Each structure stands twice: as C-alpha cells, then as structure tokens.
Amino acid sequence: MKTPLLRSIVWSNIEGGYYDKAATIYSDIVFKFADTVKMAGPPISREFKDYELANWLLHNCNAFKDKNYYHGDRKTTNNANRLKGVIRNIQGKVNDLIRLVLMDRVGETKQSKGTGMVSLYQFGPFTYLFLSVVRSSNPEPQKRAAWVDHAYNIYQLLLTSESAPTINVLYAGLYRKFKEHGVFKDFVIDYLTEALISNKEIRHVKDLFYDLQSGTDDLEKLKLYHSLRNESLKELDPDARQRVFLFLKPDIERKIGTQVHSLKDYEEALLRSKESPETLAVEGYCKECNTHVEALADIMEYLDAVALSLDEPIKKPCPTCHNDSLLVPKILF
DSSP, X not given: OOXXXXXXXXXXXXXXXXXXXXXXXXXXXXXXXXHHTBOSSSSXXXXXXXXXXXXXXXXXXXXXXXXXXXXXXXXXXXXXXXXXXXXXXXXXXXXXXXXXXSSXXXXXXXXXXXXXXXXXXXXXXXXXXXHHHHHTTOSSHHHHHHHHHHHHHHHHHHHTSTTOOHHHHHHHHHHHHHXXXXXXXXXXXXXXXXXXXXXXXXXXXHHHHTOOOOOOOOHHHHHHXXXXXHHHHHHSOHHHHHHHHHHHHHHHHHXXXXXXXXXXXXXXXXXXXXXXXXXXXXXXEETTTTEEEEEEEEHXXXXXXXXXXXXXXXXEOOTTTOSSOEEEOOOOO
C-alpha cells in the first residue's frame, strides 16, 4: 500500500481517502495518541516504543477492539499475542507516518525482556503544527482562535531555530506582522487548510508548511501581503536581505520568463542579472523604440512597485534609446 496523502488522514470521506480500518489507525495515532504522550511546554512528545503505541491502540482504537481482527474469539487470544499482532500491523503505518514527517524515529533502546534492540519514536513540532492547523477549523470561535495561536507559536519556533536559513527569518518576521494585523489566519492557516483538502499531492508536512504563499485572490489582501513582506525584507540587515534575495529572485525571474516575448533575449538579461542578488532581469515595452526590450531592475524597487499597485506598469529608462519610456509589467509571486 502506498503512503497515504495527508488529507486522507484528516478527512477520510474525501475522494481517494482511506475508508477502511487503516484510516482509523492513522487518525488515532496522530490525533489521539500524540496528545497522550505530548510533553508539557514544547511541541514535542516524550520518546516511546512501538510496544507502548501498540498497547495504547489495543485498548483505544476501534480497529483493534474488533474481535474479528484476531481471527478468532478475542477471549481466547491472550494479550501478548494480541500485542504482537498489533505491532506487526502498525509497522508499515509507522513507516508511513515517518515518511510524512508526522512521526520521527529517534534512536534505539534495549528490549524490556531479552537482549534485542527496539526503536524509539517521537512526535515533533511538525506533528503538533499539523494538529493545530487542522483543529483551527473548530466551529467554536474561542477554540478556533486558540488553535490558530498554537500554530503561530510553533511556526515561530521552527522559523527562528538556530539551524533556520535566513529565508525562514524573513517569514518569522512576516508572520509576526500578519499576527499584528490580524491576518495570520487568512494568509497562512486558511491557505494550509485549503491545500490539505485540495487534490494537491503533499508528500509530507514540510511540503505543506514551507509552501509559503499569500493564499488569497483578494486584491486588497494581496497588496497588504506584499506590503508586509516588503517591510519584513527591509528590516533585515543587508547581508541577510541579499541571502533572502538568492531564494526569491529565481522564482520571480521564472515567472517573468513565462511571459516574455523573446526568451532568447531574456536569457541574456538573466546572465547579466547574476552579477548581483539585488538585480532582477525584466522585460518591458518601449514606447519610443516600439518594441520589447530586456532590462535590469532593482529587486526591492520592483517589489515595492508591485505592492503599491498591480494595474500600472513600472516606468524605467530604456537601455536602448535611453528615454524614460520602458513600461515593465508587474508579476505577482
């Protein structure tokens, strides 16, 4: 059986979801057992063995309470054999959850009986971020707001860790601004929820949580999103900002490249733009030359222009005729 999609663990009634007992097992591990082993404070669980997980499932998961599962009368099957059966059953599912980054294998320890070694497992921040996002759909406003706050706090923990790349520092600042403006749920949580219930294939939770986009088609909200992102960029020190541009610039230029009139000419502009992470290759239409012309633009000025208005093109000097007549369209990303 292939690894399930994240959405089939959450909403088993979605087309392509897991309708059988597997759905119950995945769901109970993530939505119930993870809560029972969570440590107070940080969004991680204590370490546990597969025996503990199997024992919990045996007594709490309907898939294993069903006597038919044991191929005989439950009363005549001793607890040890039932546990062995559960452990065998969940091995593949545990591996699935590890691939989805909803569970981690963190080491080994000696068996309580015998000399063999058994694996140790743990739920990490991504598990509890996933749970917070799903639970933020709670119909009760207070509970919904509390889970949104949980998700925000875990995001900040992940984005500001010592090992976080500079691009994450940008998004930590941006999400803080979203929170201050009351749009964190609109721009982040609602987008993630929609991604979960869509047909989009999500390989693991990192694919979901690091797919950082605006998540809205509302023009006013888009302007706010880009404005706050630009504020966050400008608050970075120059070195950090250049590092972030190394991530952002290729995405912007790829989108521009899909709309240029001469990809060959645009390639030349791309080569010139490589000299600086703060320089963007663009294409515009020169009214004086009456043709499309490739040019270089300051990336921060371009982003500011996008945030200001999506309708009006950017006016720049034409590198061919040197008149202030080059109109550069704005591309959202």
